Amino acid sequence: MIVITGGAGFIGSCMQQALHARGVETVVVDWLGSAGKWRNLRHHAPGRIIAPEALDAWLASGPDVGAVIHLGAISETTATDGDLVWRTNVDLSHRLASWCAHAGVRFIYASSAATYGAADRVEQFSDDPGALDHLSPLNLYGWSKQAFDTGLLHRLEKGELPGLSWAGLKFFNVYGPNEYHKGRMISVVRVKYDEARAGQPLRLFRSDVPGLADGAQARDFIWVGDVVDVMLWLLDHGHVSGLFNCGTGVARTYADLAHAVCDAAGVARQIEFIDMPESLRGQYQSFTCADMRRLRAAGYSRPFTTLEDGVRRYVQDYLARPDPYL
Template structure:
C-alpha cells in the first residue's frame, strides 16, 4: 500500500492516477474542501481518503504501507503565518520521516526550487548536499522547505536511522491538469490560457531587475507528467537516495511561454506588460534553471518535454476539452 499526502492536489492527484493505472493500492491523505478538488480524483479514486489530522493514527494501524509520497504542504509563496507553515511543512515532514525510518518504509518528499531564493546564474542551482547551507530563500514557503532539507541532512550526518529509501525532489515550475483549485498559485500556462479565451492580451510582469528586459524573466517550466515519471522511476529504483532537482534543465522566458500559449490556442500573439504587484517585489525569482546532472548521474535518462510541446498538450488534451482533468 502506498500513501500519498496531498494526494488530491495538483501533483499528488496526477501521481495517484499513474499509480492506480499500474495496479498499486493507494491511500490519499488530504482535505477535499469545497474548491472542487474531488474532481482531481474522479477518474482514479483511492482506496481511502484520510484527513491529515488522522494520518498518524492510520499509519500506526496499517503496517502494510510500503512507501509514502509526501506531497502535502502549504505551498502558497505569499503565506505569512510562520507557525502554521512550520507545523505543516516542517514538523509533519519530520514525523513522517521518523515513522518511515522506524518502520522501514520508503519516503519520497516534495522540496522546492523556492529554496534557491534570489539565485540568478546556472551554477547557483546546484542540488549538491554540500551547497545546501549557501541557499537563502526569499519567502516563508521556500524557507520551510529548506529547513526540512537541512534537518534531513543533519539526521544523516549524525547517523540517525533513516528510511530505507529517501528522496527529496526540488520541483521547479510545474504545469498541467488538476491544478485548477490553486487560485492565485495556478501555473502561468493556465493563467495565460484563460486570458486568451477571454480575448484579452496576455499580460506579463515588467522586469524589476535592472538591465533585464520585460518578458525576459526565465523559469524552468516542467510538464507534470515528467515530474511524475521521475517519481515512478524512483519507486522502481529503490537504491537511489538523495536530494535532487526536478526540472528540465532548460530556462525559458515568460515571453516564450506566452507565445507558446497563443500558438497552441491558435490565436495571434498579443502580449502587454504590467507592473509587478508590490507584495511580489523582492520575493520574485526572475531566473530558475535546474542543474539536473546529479539525477542523471543516478541513472535517470528519460527526455523532458519541451515547453512548446507541453503547453500544446495541456491546452489541446485538457484545457480545451469538456473534462480538463487527468
C-alpha cells in the same frame, strides 16, 4: 500500498492517476474541501482518503505500507503564518521520515526550487548537498522547505534515521491538468490561456531587475507528466537516495511561454506588460534553471518535454475540452 499525502492536489492527484493505472493500491491523505478538489480524483479514486489530522493515528495502527510519497504542504509563496507553515511543512515531514525509517518504508518527498532564493545563474541551482546550507530563500514557503531539507540531512548524518531509503525532489515550475483549485498559485500557463481564450493580450510582469528586458524573466517550466515519471522512477529504484532537482535543465522566458500558449490556442501572439504587484517585489525569482546532473548521474535518462510540446498538450488535450481533468 502507497500513501500519497496531498494526493487530491495538483501533483499528488497526477501521481495517484499513474499509480492507479499501474494497479497499485493507494491511500490519499488530504482534505477534499468544498473547492471541487474531488474532481482531481474523479477518474481514479484511491482505496481510501484519510484526513491529515488522522494520519499519525492511522500510521500507528501498523498498516502495510510500501512507500510514502509526501507532497502535502502549504505551498503558497505568499504564506505568512509561520507557525502553521512550520507545523505543516517541517514538523509533519520529520514525523513521516521517522516513521518510514522505523518501518523500513521508502520515503519520497517534495522540496522546491523556492529554496534557491535570488539565484540568477545556472551554477547557483546546484542540488549538491555541500551547497545546501548556503541557500537563502526569499519567502516563508521556500525557507520551510529549506529547513526540512537541511534538517533531514543533518539527522541522517547523525545516524538518527538508520536505513532510511529516501529521495527529495526540488520541483521547479510545474504545470499541467488538475491544478484548477489552486487559486492565485495556479500556473502561468492556465492564467495565460484564459486571457487568450477571452481575446485579451497576455499580461506579463514588467522586469524589476536592472538590465533585464520585460518578458525576459526566465523559469524552468516542467510538464507535470515528467514530474510523475521521475517519481515513478524513484519508486522503482529504491537504491537511489538523495535530494535532487526536478526541472528540465532549460530556462525559458515568460515571453516564450506566452507565445507557446497563443500558438497552442490558435490565436495571434499579443503581450501586454504590467507592473509587478508590491506583494511580490523582493520575493520574485526572475531566473530559475535546474542543474540536472545529479539525477542524470543517478540513472534517470528519459528526455523532458519541451515547453512548446507541454503547453500544446495541456491546452489542447485538457484546457480546451469540456472535462479538463486527468
